[in-house]
Amino acid sequence: MLFDSTVRRELARTFGATMVVILTIVLTMFLIRTLGQAAGGAIAPQDVVLLLGYLSLGHLSTMLALSLFVAIVVTLGRMYRDSEMAIWFASGVGLARFVRPVLRTAWPVLLVVALLMTFVWPWGNRMGTDLRERYEQRSDLSRVTPGVFQLSRDGSRVFFIERADDDAVDARNVFVLTQRDGRESVVTALAGRLESDEGRRVLVLEKGQRNETDAASGERALATFDTYRIVVSERALRRAEDRPPRELSTLALLREPQPARQGELVWRFGLLLGAANLVLLAIGLSAANPRRASNWNLVFALLAFVVYYNLITLSQAWVAGSRLGMGTALFGLHGAVFVFAMALLWWRDHAAVTPLLARRRAAG
Numbered sequence: 130m131l132f133d134s135t136v137r138r139e140l141a142r143t144f145g146a147t148m149v150v151i152l153t154i155v156l157t158m159f160l161i162r163t164l165g166q167a168a169g170g171a172i173a174p175q176d177v178v179l180l181l182g183y184l185s186l187g188h189l190s191t192m193l194a195l196s197l198f199v200a201i202v203v204t205l206g207r208m209y210r211d212s213e214m215a216i217w218f219a220s221g222v223g224l225a226r227f228v229r230p231v232l233r234t235a236w237p238v239l240l241v242v243a244l245l246m247t248f249v250w251p252w253g254n255r256m257g258t259d260l261r262e263r264y265e266q267r268s269d270l271s272r273v274t275p276g277v278f279q280l281s282r283d284g285s286r287v288f289f290i291e292r293a294d295d296d297a298v299d300a301r302n303v304f305v306l307t308q309r310d311g312r313e314s315v316v317t318a319l320a321g322r323l324e325s326d327e328g329r330r331v332l333v334l335e336k337g338q339r340n341e342t343d344a345a346s347g348e349r350a351l352a353t354f355d356t357y358r359i360v361v362s363e364r365a366l367r368r369a370e371d372r373p374p375r376e377l378s379t380l381a382l383l384r385e386p387q388p389a390r391q392g393e394l395v396w397r398f399g400l401l402l403g404a405a406n407l408v409l410l411a412i413g414l415s416a417a418n419p420r421r422a423s424n425w426n427l428v429f430a431l432l433a434f435v436v437y438y439n440l441i442t443l444s445q446a447w448v449a450g451s452r453l454g455m456g457t458a459l460f461g462l463h464g465a466v467f468v469f470a471m472a473l474l475w476w477r478d479h480a481a482v483t484p485l486l487a488r489r490r491a492a493g
Contacts, residue, residue: 132222136204136230144200144234151196152185159184173264180260187253190245194404195434197238198411201231202430205415224478227412235408242404246397247379255376285309290321303334305359314341316357332359392449395458399441402463406470407434413473437466 163181167174205227208214217226278289289304303321307314318337334357341350374382374393382390414430444462447453 132217132226133230133233136227137234140200140204140231140234143204144196144238147200147203148192148196151192151199155188155192156181156185159188171264172261176260176264180257183253183257183260186245186249187257190242190250190400190404191438193238193242193245194400194407197235197404198407198430198434199427201235201408201411202415202427205412206417206426209415209417224412224416225474228409228474231408231412239401239404239408243401246400250397251376251378255372258372258376303337305332305334311344312341313344314339316340316359318357333357334359386455388451389449391455392445392447395448395455396441396445398459399444399463402459403437403441403466406463406466407437409470409474410437410466413470413477416477 159181160177163172163177163184166172166180167177172180205214208217214224218224276289276291278287285308287304287306290300291302300321301319303316303318305316307316316334316337316339318334320335322333322335324331324333334354336355337357338351338353339357341352342348374390377390377393379394379397382394410433411430414433415426417426440462444453444458448455448458
């Protein structure tokens with residue numbers, strides 16, 4: 130009882146500290162990337178914090194798995210270096226005995242990982258994509274500040290508008306300067322509004338005129354109009370069935386076993402199985418020589434984590450490309466890692482306990 134409580138208490142403390150460090154590093158990276166997207170016009174500046182929250186929730190499962198893995202390696206590695214393991218081994222407690230307290234500490238984290246990958250991962254991806262698309266769906270006209278000349282996203286148009294209210298669609302006194310294919314056109318109108326036409330966003334101008342100049346020949350053309358339509362080249366929001374697999378719910382993926390959707394299932398289930406395998410693998414990889422001050426076991430453990438997760442991504446690509454079946458990818462990869470983790474645990478256990486038994490027999 131004392132053994133289990135001691136291991137669990139120290140493991141929980143190390144997991145909390147590791148989670149804080151990893152979460153801080155990852156959030157900083159996401160914040161820098163999100164700010165770059167906002168500066169480039171991909172997302173609205175006021176949506177930076179919201180998008181950062183969606184990204185963090187989507188990748189929280191990976192951060193939890195990594196934090197748990199590192200916490201186990203660091204905790205047991207410290208016990209090796211402080212010769213606590215030698216005391217436990219001399220007391221008849223083998224390395225396999227550490228599996229039970231480690232799993233009792235890890236199962237709530239694994240449960241959270243399962244919930245995140247099943248529900249939160251697709252929801253976060255869907256909400257983040259919708260956030261970007263809603264901003265992209267706003268026409269160049271709606272992005273313009275009233276009373277200010279502003280360049281369009283593709284650099285081919287300059288807008289100037291006035292608005293009677295805060296409506297982001299309708300405007301009055303519209304000015305549009307367009308330069309394309311060696312021709313320059315100036316369109317002015319008393320009013321303008323946005324409409325959707327077969328998936329395209331169209332700017333409809335009313336009561337104005339259009340002055341076009343050919344830069345090569347210098348020819349000019351002037352026309353007046355009651356209604357003038359300009360395609361602003363923006364996509365309509367995608368339908369639910371057109372969404373990528375990473376944005377679909379797990380139940381929707383299971384209903385239609387297409388290769389791309391099966392690849393997404395391999396990724397989601399693979400992260401859960403990978404987190405469970407890493408718990409066992411960390412116990413075997415935590416062995417350290419107390420006579421050495423270096424902490425190479427943590428370096429090798431992190432390398433194993435990177436290789437394992439890259440293999441999960443590779444298996445997803447193989448299943449999505451119909452090169453491998455879903456069952457073969459899941460049981461083949463994660464079954465092999467489970468066997469390797471158990472074999473490493475058995476080898477570490479016997480390598481540590483057998484010399485102690487041999488010494489006892491020799492002394493007796």
